[in-house]
Amino acid sequence: MSKKIEIQNVTKIFGDDGIDDAMALLDQRVSKDEILDRTGSVVAVDNANFDVDEGEIFVVMGLSGSGKSTLIRCVNRLVEPTEGIVRVDGDDITALDAKGLQAFRRNRTGMVFQHFALFPHQDVRTNVAFGLKVKGVDVDERMALAEQALALVGLAGYERSFPAQLSGGMQQRVGLARALATQPDILLMDEAFSALDPLIRRQMQDELMTIQAGMAKRNTILFITHDLNEALRIGTRVCVMKDGAIHQIGTPVDILLRPETDYVAEFVQDVDQGRVLTIASVADEAVSVRAGTTAASAIESMNQSGREAIHVVDSDGRPVGVASMADAREAVAAGTTGIDDVCQPTPNVTNDMMLAKVYQLCDDGLPLSVVDDGGLLVGVVRPLEILAELGRVENISEQLEQAKIKGTSS
Secondary structure, three states, X not given: OOEEEEEEEEEEEEOOOOHHHHHHHHHOOOOHHHHHHHHOOEEEEEEEEEEEEOOOEEEEEOOOOOOHHHHHHHHOOOOOXXXXXXEEOOEEHHHOOXXXXXXXXXXXXXXXXXXXXXXXXXOHHHXXXXXXXXXXXXXXXXXXXXXXXXXXXXXXXXXXXXXXXXXXXXXXXXXXXXXXXXXXXXXXXXXXXXXXXXXXXXXXXXXXHHHHHHOOOOOEEEEEEOOHHHHHHHXXXXXXXXXXXXXXXXXHHHHHHOOOOHHHHHHHOOOOHHHOOEHHXXXXXXXXXXXXXXXXXXXXXXXXXXXXXXXXXXXXXXXXXXXXXXXXHHHHHHOOOEHHHOOEOOOEEXXXXXXXXXXXXXXXXXXXXXXXXXXXXXEEEOHHHHHHHHOHHHHHHHHHHHHHHHHHHO
């Protein structure tokens, strides 16, 4: 996958005077607070480095004052970096003159803000078409493109409505449609869903992921949020910031299960892991036998693999059920020859299912069948492993806390 955005050594310091002194102190790794006291300058972004792949949803998250919104604005130079380079498709955006920057903003990026910024006196379709009008697109074409974008966000039929006639969630969809209508390569979303009620916010997250998955050419999305649950839910990768500095970049599973700093560990300890982790995080290689296999042969296979249960599959490799070691031994003792007679059907799950959605499937304690899109058995997940995985974050947090205490006392 090719790099779409490259952030290289980007630093942003705000202040009227003393920026050079602040940069010198920052190079000496003087703290942000001390730099403010000594120079009156604010370090908003401290030497940020990361790449965003084409088609990725890259989420930058952090609390207020972490520098995340400043960083995203450095990409389209709504905020000028004090130092560093921003590249898009290999082009140095920080080197563009005013005309080149205007063309870049109009033709290659779209932006969605927390506040919808819709024109109240214009209908929905005209609002969505605004960016196309700025680009000089013919009126008929821009209205047609606006209608396509509204259909994409589920607002077909509301073209003639005015913003005041729509709910907050619908207005945010209009804002998203306006950004999508220009067909940008890059979508910059700054706290886009933060002003919405929790239910509507979750629906908008679903909408964004559905739109992204359904597009022939996916937008590259740089998404800013202060909500870790939101970051972990929608991000391909997540970047955690604090005081202008990046603490960790990784997949949602990396962030949740392998926090690299105390700060990240404190964040993730309160996350509902079941709504972030998928079956893939706990799935294991399946051991199976064909339907018609004898119970004695199934016992031998379990002994060789060290398993207490085995999957039974049909001739195509689709799961028929699971036979436990105890059931297989009872079958042999009773003179039953076929393993099919004692195998029990179990639910099928897929690797992308959230653990929270499979709790209720674990009541009987038998392994679950992990299947691919064609229904073929590709793995197994045991109920106890689900519970064990969900306990790992608490253990990691405790270990980091103990290490911190130990380091303080030594």
